[in-house]
Amino acid sequence: MARLIINDILYDLKDGEPIRDICASAGVPLNCNSGVCGSCLVKVLEGAQNLNPLTDEEKDLSLDVNSRLACMCVIRQGMVKIVF
Numbered sequence: 001m002a003r004l005i006i007n008d009i010l011y012d013l014k015d016g017e018p019i020r021d022i023c024a025s026a027g028v029p030l031n032c033n034s035g036v037c038g039s040c041l042v043k044v045l046e047g048a049q050n051l052n053p054l055t056d057e058e059k060d061l062s063l064d065v066n067s068r069l070a071c072m073c074v075i076r077q078g079m080v081k082i083v084f
């Protein structure tokens, strides 16, 4: 099991699960769901290493491991803490 903390609220996910749906239910604005619009930008406070590597879409936006697009992220395992 993986754990995602969004703005100090804890959510349980399966290992390898995309974080998109949980982020959307927590209020992160997801518009395109394809890494283009940038609306779902989140700041990673802890556990960046537990997310998938940066996608090409995120690299195109010059993001780094601490600034990710929720629609592009998969939690591999462990805990990740984000804010938006």
Ligand code: FES
Pocket: 029, 030, 031, 032, 033, 034, 035, 036, 037, 038, 039, 040, 041, 069, 070, 071, 072
């Ligand atoms: S919803 Fe558009 S970049 Fe994530």
